[in-house]
Amino acid sequence: MKVVALPEYCLGCGLCEIYCAAQHDGWNGNVLKAFKKGKPVNRSQLMGSSQWCWLNTCMHCTDAPCVNGCISGAMQRDPDGTVYVDTERCVGCFTCVMLCPYGHVRPWQEKHQVIKCDLCRDQKGIPACVANCPNGALQLLVEEVDAG
Amino acid sequence: MRYVIIGSCIAAMGAVEGIRSIDKKGLITIIDGEQRGAYTRPLISYFLAKPYKFKDIRYRSPEFLAANGVEVINAMAEQINRTDKQVVLNDGQIIPYDHLLIATGAYPVMPDIAGIEKSWIKTFYTQADAESLNALLAEGQEAVIIGSGLIGMKAAEALWQRGLKVSIVEKDAYMLPRVLSSGSAVILNSLINGAGINIRCAEELTAVLPDHQLEFASGMKLHADLLILALGTRPRSELAVACGIKVNKGIVVNNYLQTSDENIFAAGDVIETRNILTGENEIMALLPQAHKEGFLAGCNMAGHKIAYTGGIFQNSVNIMGVSICSAGSLSDAAYTSLIWKQDEKYLELFLDGSYLYKYTAINLPELSGPLTAAIERRIMIEETAWRTFMAAPSLSTIPPAYWHKIGDIPRANTWNQ
Amino acid sequence: MARSIMTPAFKIERDEDRCIQCGVCVRQCANDVHHQDEDGWMWVDDEKCVACQRCAVLCPTRALSIKEYPIDFRSNQHWTSPTIREIYAQAESGGVLLTGMGNPRSYKNFFDHLLLNASQVTNPSIDPLREPMELTTYLGNKSQNGSEGEKPQLELDIPIMFSAMSFGSVSINVQKSLAAAARELGTFWNTGEGGLHSDLLGYGKGAIVQIASGRFGVHPDYLENSAAIEIKIGQGAKPGIGGHLPGEKVSQEVSRARMIPAWSDAISPAPHHDIYSIEDLAQLIETLKVATRYRKPIAVKVAAVHNISAIASGVVRAGADILVIDGFRGGTGAAPMRIRDNVGIPIEMALAQVDSRLRDEGIRSQASLVVTGGIRNSADVLKSIALGADAVYIATAALLALGCHMCQMCFTGKCNWGIATTRADLTKRLNPIIGSRHAINLLTAWSHEIKEMMGGMGINAVESLRGNRLMLRGIGLTREELDLLGVKPAGE
Numbered sequence A: 001m002k003v004v005a006l007p008e009y010c011l012g013c014g015l016c017e018i019y020c021a022a023q024h025d026g027w028n029g030n031v032l033k034a035f036k037k038g039k040p041v042n043r044s045q046l047m048g049s050s051q052w053c054w055l056n057t058c059m060h061c062t063d064a065p066c067v068n069g070c071i072s073g074a075m076q077r078d079p080d081g082t083v084y085v086d087t088e089r090c091v092g093c094f095t096c097v098m099l100c101p102y103g104h105v106r107p108w109q110e111k112h113q114v115i116k117c118d119l120c121r122d123q124k125g126i127p128a129c130v131a132n133c134p135n136g137a138l139q140l141l142v143e144e145v146d147a148g
Numbered sequence B: 001m002r003y004v005i006i007g008s009c010i011a012a013m014g015a016v017e018g019i020r021s022i023d024k025k026g027l028i029t030i031i032d033g034e035q036r037g038a039y040t041r042p043l044i045s046y047f048l049a050k051p052y053k054f055k056d057i058r059y060r061s062p063e064f065l066a067a068n069g070v071e072v073i074n075a076m077a078e079q080i081n082r083t084d085k086q087v088v089l090n091d092g093q094i095i096p097y098d099h100l101l102i103a104t105g106a107y108p109v110m111p112d113i114a115g116i117e118k119s120w121i122k123t124f125y126t127q128a129d130a131e132s133l134n135a136l137l138a139e140g141q142e143a144v145i146i147g148s149g150l151i152g153m154k155a156a157e158a159l160w161q162r163g164l165k166v167s168i169v170e171k172d173a174y175m176l177p178r179v180l181s182s183g184s185a186v187i188l189n190s191l192i193n194g195a196g197i198n199i200r201c202a203e204e205l206t207a208v209l210p211d212h213q214l215e216f217a218s219g220m221k222l223h224a225d226l227l228i229l230a231l232g233t234r235p236r237s238e239l240a241v242a243c244g245i246k247v248n249k250g251i252v253v254n255n256y257l258q259t260s261d262e263n264i265f266a267a268g269d270v271i272e273t274r275n276i277l278t279g280e281n282e283i284m285a286l287l288p289q290a291h292k293e294g295f296l297a298g299c300n301m302a303g304h305k306i307a308y309t310g311g312i313f314q315n316s317v318n319i320m321g322v323s324i325c326s327a328g329s330l331s332d333a334a335y336t337s338l339i340w341k342q343d344e345k346y347l348e349l350f351l352d353g354s355y356l357y358k359y360t361a362i363n364l365p366e367l368s369g370p371l372t373a374a375i376e377r378r379i380m381i382e383e384t385a386w387r388t389f390m391a392a393p394s395l396s397t398i399p400p401a402y403w404h405k406i407g408d409i410p411r412a413n414t415w416n417q
Numbered sequence C: 001m002a003r004s005i006m007t008p009a010f011k012i013e014r015d016e017d018r019c020i021q022c023g024v025c026v027r028q029c030a031n032d033v034h035h036q037d038e039d040g041w042m043w044v045d046d047e048k049c050v051a052c053q054r055c056a057v058l059c060p061t062r063a064l065s066i067k068e069y070p071i072d073f074r075s076n077q078h079w080t081s082p083t084i085r086e087i088y089a090q091a092e093s094g095g096v097l098l099t100g101m102g103n104p105r106s107y108k109n110f111f112d113h114l115l116l117n118a119s120q121v122t123n124p125s126i127d128p129l130r131e132p133m134e135l136t137t138y139l140g141n142k143s144q145n146g147s148e149g150e151k152p153q154l155e156l157d158i159p160i161m162f163s164a165m166s167f168g169s170v171s172i173n174v175q176k177s178l179a180a181a182a183r184e185l186g187t188f189w190n191t192g193e194g195g196l197h198s199d200l201l202g203y204g205k206g207a208i209v210q211i212a213s214g215r216f217g218v219h220p221d222y223l224e225n226s227a228a229i230e231i232k233i234g235q236g237a238k239p240g241i242g243g244h245l246p247g248e249k250v251s252q253e254v255s256r257a258r259m260i261p262a263w264s265d266a267i268s269p270a271p272h273h274d275i276y277s278i279e280d281l282a283q284l285i286e287t288l289k290v291a292t293r294y295r296k297p298i299a300v301k302v303a304a305v306h307n308i309s310a311i312a313s314g315v316v317r318a319g320a321d322i323l324v325i326d327g328f329r330g331g332t333g334a335a336p337m338r339i340r341d342n343v344g345i346p347i348e349m350a351l352a353q354v355d356s357r358l359r360d361e362g363i364r365s366q367a368s369l370v371v372t373g374g375i376r377n378s379a380d381v382l383k384s385i386a387l388g389a390d391a392v393y394i395a396t397a398a399l400l401a402l403g404c405h406m407c408q409m410c411f412t413g414k415c416n417w418g419i420a421t422t423r424a425d426l427t428k429r430l431n432p433i434i435g436s437r438h439a440i441n442l443l444t445a446w447s448h449e450i451k452e453m454m455g456g457m458g459i460n461a462v463e464s465l466r467g468n469r470l471m472l473r474g475i476g477l478t479r480e481e482l483d484l485l486g487v488k489p490a491g492e
């Protein structure tokens, strides 16, 4: 499963980032509260210019270089195929950052760890970015999970 | 099918994952000479810096091994008997195998200097090393680290965090010589010196004198309460040598990670890996590589032929809050070097025509992923595009050609006729 | 330049308790109304706001609302606020007032004065969920004269088509949305006078291609790759005048589709310079029929003007297979405001008159009648059919379905909804997958409603409703208006 971005319809409005941030770290999707009371951090990031932009989403690679290369075992794939970071274990060496060809995993400077898309695995339903894209520029692609 | 793996760290875990991705039933036995389970070597410096926090530096949990039906034997492998396809252990056990993986890793290199066997002189390679250093050190002591490679730098940082006065001595003209260039080294040198670690380059340790005195080739003398040797690693290949498989700098393997004996595979720090950029076989003691090789060796052992084309040097490390990412390597050819600098950030690219061969990024880890892939996947991008990128490097300014060629971003079916 | 003598037209209210300074409004406004300074403070420039509501719709915390600027002129029935503001605008600019979309004035709306019939007891109504309802409509010349055999017809699954909106006046994604929707719905879309974009070649067979006075993008393949050809003489929003697509909108792509130099003004002359009489028109129609080997119906589109019935009679006699009449509420991408608001007549009147005239002259079967210009809902569609139309075209309603918020600023080319623009960064705001789905949804909903209303009247085929003015009653109309419309007053 992964979120696919379609640059030809991406507005660069940034709602994906906003809803992503508010979906994590216990804010439960409450945008107003998250941004008024805290400094929520988005997982996926918008890239490009206003002419050509897209949300840099995680491909949740089957043979994920970040998982394979993680020096601590923090970067993992859950049984659904979602690649996520175990924040208990990440030491912030950024090896995974260096190994992701999409530039998706990125440093989370405040925490000395990394941050990436987890497909909102802590909640039910479709990821917040997909649910809140006003132009269908983000689509959830569900495919067979490789048994291995 | 009976699989036996000698060694129980990164390459070994990769192999378990590889085998199990294909063969769910075959018997897997791991021979763990270190008897520490599957822990991750790079985290020993984190343990040393914060022992209370990093007590557990396991790479894969015992549950992982149990779930994958792996039997672990805590013993050293002493001999490989190729004719009978058996491994002889130091406790006398004999373990038969159908396919064997040698994942014995490496040894730290020891200098040939008299008087080096002292209780205050240590290597920094195993969990045991880190534990004994932890027991030994005291705040305020003077520590000298020989070698400014990644291991030396991480050891230095850990000791500095524990309140020791730390000096690093490097034989080469500048620090981290495998990773940095003369230009990037200057930046890093000042950042790290500024943070309080003393770095001396172009100095070679020649003798250990009484009273904790160290003598260097230039005549310089230093006092050290603790001396750490971080001179690099050499493959732990004696088992292979003894049983007559082909060993060069490291164990020689083919594209399927098979040694000269088709039933014996090898992976990780113990083998020599083909450098994609130069075509040369080299020792690449890198964790991601070890995992990948282990994984592919596992697949091949289980009968699924997957070729391993080689790797590139790649490393990401944080030292004293400075992030250093680098990948690729250079041969003797003439390269175009493009440099971008701003405050404490630095990026240097080495190009040959339309190909990137190496980069060094200081405090710019977010750019390292695409740059590494551009090197590893040999992505052709015009030099002019790289120059445009270097005017203001960011993820958003990565040459568009990169995104097009990386290709496997699935573009869902959009509007069509 | 001195400070303007006008207050802004709109006022943007930002609820500071809700604004999270996310900047979505800043990034979405093509009119540069919103601005975020270095300290993160949000600012608005009310003057530039056109009330397109893009920011308010996208704001994640609903912090924005847009109101008419809360200031009233001393009340005056003659010198109303818009009148005064228009004078200010012209005093400051010295120019013709430009506008977009259709006539917004409060002229009498005859659709709203017509009521539909329903069956009770004597002729039972029909339940469209249980019994078949036929909406299929054929457009073309249905008279069989002698040896010529059957004339080419357009077959419509619903009597509603998408009206002409040229690529250039609207974005390519509008055309993609409508073209795909038309195919799905079994109806037709219209290229407008801007030629056919290469991305839409595959949708040519579902298109009515237009030939207007500028002759943009007309070539043999364009005529060939179509369902029908429409000669555009006039447009309801601006009868009597031509078109002017400003050079800024003539992007490379527009230039390719129109076959004119990029960034040059695309001028459609007021008349076709080869049509000064019905005979000239007949010649063009015949030329097109020959060119397409009599396989395609030829339509002629005229604006509803004073003597429309005589014009219609002439057009049908000139050989048009479909006559399209565009009423004075018809929309446009750009028109001089005075013309839009003061020229032409209501479509209801024009339709009733033309239908009667053609019947009286015995030529009604020679051409189908399509009306357009202000059709707002399925009831308007049904009333049009009962007044005598074969089918209707919708344009504004379709654009609303695609997201248009009626700010009427189409002519600026800065449409924040990606509709009336050719700017790539704005065009992509309309995802044609969503656009076509909305258009399909709209017409699907309308066809349900049409079937329901027809069923209520005890009619099971749209054929039987056509020109059936007994199904209509007027309310609040004068005797004269009733006579012109050919309907009886309510109660009679």
Ligand SMILES: Cc1cc2nc3c(=O)[nH]c(=O)nc-3n(C[C@H](O)[C@H](O)[C@H](O)COP(=O)(O)OP(=O)(O)OC[C@H]3O[C@@H](n4cnc5c(N)ncnc54)[C@H](O)[C@@H]3O)c2cc1C
Pocket: A071, A093, A095, B006, B007, B008, B009, B010, B011, B012, B031, B032, B033, B034, B040, B041, B042, B043, B044, B045, B075, B076, B077, B078, B103, B104, B105, B106, B124, B125, B126, B150, B151, B154, B236, B239, B267, B268, B269, B270, B284, B285, B286, B287, B288, B290, B314, B315, B316, B317
């Ligand atoms: C301090 C430190 C920091 C590092 N930091 C990084 C980093 O940041 N990034 C990076 O990419 N790499 C780093 N490395 C390198 C990385 O740890 C190695 O590349 C990786 O551990 C290699 O894995 P391996 O499985 O090949 O070998 P090893 O991890 O060396 O495992 C081999 C195992 O086999 C056992 N063994 C050997 N012989 C026998 C025998 N005869 N019988 C039974 N068991 C035997 C050994 O005891 C050992 O436990 C670092 C290394 C160190 C020491």
Ligand code: SF4
Pocket: A057, A058, A059, A060, A061, A064, A065, A066, A067, A083, A099, A100, A101, A102, A103, A104, A105, A116
């Ligand atoms: S973070 Fe990058 S490497 Fe890891 S799974 Fe996602 S896309 Fe793949």
Ligand code: SF4
Pocket: A069, A070, A071, A072, A073, A074, A075, A085, A089, A090, A091, A092, A093, A094, A095, A096, A097, A113, A114
């Ligand atoms: S930064 Fe964290 S998740 Fe990434 S490789 Fe290092 S330890 Fe693993």
